Amino acid sequence: MTTPEHQSPAPQPPVPEFQDRVHRSSAGIAGGVLLLALVGWLGIDAVITGEGRTPWLALAALLLLVPLIVAFTLRPAVFADGDRLRIRNPFRVIVLPWGQVAALRSGYSNEVVAASGTKYQLWALPVSLRARKKAARNDARAAAEGLPGRGGQNGRGGQGSGAGRAGGFGTGGGLSRGASAAGGPVRAETDRVMDDLRELREAREKAGTAQGEVTVRWAYEIAGPAVAGAVLLAILLAVG
Known part of the structure; x- marks a missing residue:
């Protein structure tokens, strides 16, 4: 079987008219990394060198603080494409098709207003x-x-x-x-x-592909560990 010397290149997929965009706060990410490093260093040191109830208190504090730091610094992001706007806030993920977005407002905070009148704050776009x-x-x-x-x-x-x-x-x-x-x-x-x-x-x-219903999902992967850490910390302090 002979192979042709010149083969036509494989067809390239069409470039979408509206490419996905991700907006995040670089200052928030930097602050979150520093806070995680500080809390991790103090917490791990307390777990290793602490005596009595100190290691358990440190573990409970880590279980409470780490998810909260991640939620408010590393997690927030705004994703936009040609069909929808997806908002990842500290404890919720909101997906709004563009047909359901009534307005995007900027004041002392940035927020999106749905067609139903519900407002959602854009945590990833803080106003300076x-x-x-x-x-x-x-x-x-x-x-x-x-x-x-x-x-x-x-x-x-x-x-x-x-x-x-x-x-x-x-x-x-x-x-x-x-x-x-x-x-x-x-x-x-x-x-x-x-x-x-x-x-x-x-x-x-x-656009026809930009229609649909607004969906809201709670971030149980963040809230669950934080609530567990708060309960554990409260129990340890109460029985101490």
Whole structure:
């Protein structure tokens, strides 16, 4: 059997029009890793070197604290694709098809409003007022220097253009590099992410694959160990 010298390459799968995006807080992740390292070091040291009830108290405290630290720092994330928005909060996972998203609001916190009127906070997108003020100062400075396209001229009522989409973000007071490079108004990072989500919703809310019901699942894998640790710790303290 002879093999042809030139074979046609295998067909590549089509690139989806809307690629999956994952938004997480890099500051939250860094803080969570540091807290886990500190709590783990203190807890393990107490288990190994402690006497009497100390090792048991340390184990109960670890069972309580580790899930809570993971829940509020490492766990939160926002997943978005062409069909739905999935929100992973500390103790719940909410899945909203774009057809069920009524609004995405930014104030002192970022939240999504379902068509039923129920509000869900986006823990993975914390609002930084300091970052907003810094972005406003930079935008005002650019407008004063006469740079084209700055000072909010390209923004949609302060909502931003959504340029330069990214899969993640940092909350250390960073500015929207994508919007700046495109010549639009400077935006705080989480505000830019919210702008991107609004644009995706506007583009997909009428799509047939973006319809369905809102689902909410409780994170028993987080709540279970934390409750067990709290009960064990309470029992040890009560009988002591």
